[in-house]
Amino acid sequence: MKATLFLLMAIFTAVPGFSQSHDQAEIDKKVRAFLNKHSGEWYDMNVPAKDGKLLHDLILENNYQRALEIGTSTGHSSIWMAWALSKTGGKLITIELDEKRHKEALKNFKEAGVSDFIDARLADAHVLVPKLEGPFDFVFSDADKTWYRNYFLAVDPKLLVNGCYTTHNVSDRPGYGSNSDYLEFLRSLPNYKTSVNSEGNGMSISYKTADR
Secondary structure, eight states: OHHHHHHHHHHHHHSOOOOOOHHHHHHHHHHHHHHHHTTTOOOSSOOOHHHHHHHHHHHHHHTOOEEEEEOOTTSHHHHHHHHHHHHHTOEEEEEESOHHHHHHHHHHHHHHTOGGGEEEEESOHHHHHHHOOOOEEEEEEOSOGGGHHHHHHHHGGGEEEEEEEEEESOOSSOSTTOOHHHHHHHHHOTTEEEEEEOSTTOEEEEEEOSOO
């Protein structure tokens, strides 16, 4: 528990400084309180805090505003991204198939104070993702792993140049859960530059350098 609280304190103090309005300061206060209160409770197919912070920082550092999440679960990663988007003036579309998890996520978004920055959809991502118009400048894929490549191919034409496509549970380490075939596919793309962050549960980070 002490280690988790220490991590959260480090995360909150590491957010880049900028001039905050009163409204933003209130949002920050509410999100921090929510994450502190629920630290250690994110077991239902959610990301760990390190991965949430990474998503937050990628959005903030690149001033992304049009974000898509494939696989909400109960909303831990969504809250981190929406927190960043509250600072960039953006919004997140997030998709969840399971109705129970979707309802729990909506409750969490409200408690965290970030509902205004999230368009949460209860839908089958296999069907909805190809229909989304975009454009997007940031994507986080964390749904069914066997469909990772299909999600990427559906979103690629809608991702802006200099945009970022991230995928959870991807690692350079061999073995179960590394999704090595998918990572090899990403690295073969001439118009993407892909790296892997090994902290947390592993995440590929692919920046789009040009249209095909």
